[in-house]
Amino acid sequence: MLKTIEQNNLYIVFDDSLISDDIERCFDAQYWQHKDKVTGSATGRGTTWFVQLKTIQAALRHYRRGGLFGKIISDHYFFTGWQDTRSVAEFHLLKTLKDLDVNVPTPIAARVVKKGMTYQADLLSEKIPNAQDLVSILQQRQLNDVEYQAIALQIKKMHQAQVNHTDLNIHNILLDTQGNAWIIDFDKCYEESGEEWKEGNLKRLLRSFNKEVNKRQIKWGIKDWECLIKAYHQ
Known part of the structure; x- marks a missing residue:
């Protein structure tokens, strides 16, 4: 209570x-x-x-x-x-x-x-148990389609709840050892009506993948993004 x-x-x-x-x-x-x-x-x-x-x-x-x-x-x-x-x-x-x-x-x-x-x-x-952020994981290995689908599902559910995550990036998405995806760090985030801002969340997430490819050489490519987006829109 x-x-x-x-x-x-x-x-x-x-x-x-x-x-x-x-x-x-x-x-x-x-x-x-x-x-x-x-x-x-x-x-x-x-x-x-x-x-x-x-x-x-x-x-x-x-x-x-x-x-x-x-x-x-x-x-x-x-x-x-x-x-x-x-x-x-x-x-x-x-x-x-x-x-x-x-x-x-x-x-x-x-x-x-x-x-x-x-x-x-x-x-x-x-503190989410037995979990790492995507940056840490992608420096070690690629994610499979099931893991990208799990990530997409949580983003979709967050958006269906009309919550705008203003800093959606791969430091703020975790995967645990059971394959569950988690979203963290909701400081300065808020509920918002409408649909337009959701595409902005996704574009920010895509920029963070591209940024970490250049910065940390994470194991990620555009086909991975296409898998995530396809699952998000299902």
Whole structure:
């Protein structure tokens, strides 16, 4: 069941069936380190910490800005309301997609700390077990038609849910050892009516395949794309 905590400068939404720890401290990596629950980490704009909960492994992410502006104001965003904040919006979008049977990480908890006119944000979401992103896999081997069909199915289901993934690329698509495809990283994504934007998602994905062919020599070709698109339109 979803629960919320709302104080003057603090807002937390969480699923109490997935986390029973001290909810106000569970967004602090040191809390998990002291409990010896940290299982690993990954670095990007910041550090994502992987922690073991009772029934699920989670990824703890602090929202940080990218680009030149991010070097000046690294992790503060202009506040316009709790539901508009990055972590709360992503939490609810993941919940919507999960309820519609799209393979996305299960949202566990989101926090917003307001500081004057700005806020900082954190998200705890499921770490997909035994999964790698497409970039990592394609550096090692080609994907087969069944795997491209699995990827296409999840993109199609996401689009049928009218969710615009504004950064759909092959770093944000995973395959697990069972052959299931997963879509991750829904920061700044949103629900949108209509159909026109869906083609933009697909074009962005195609650009990311081509980019990684040149950058990392991934094992991918246009016939693979044709297989994915054919499955998407079925």
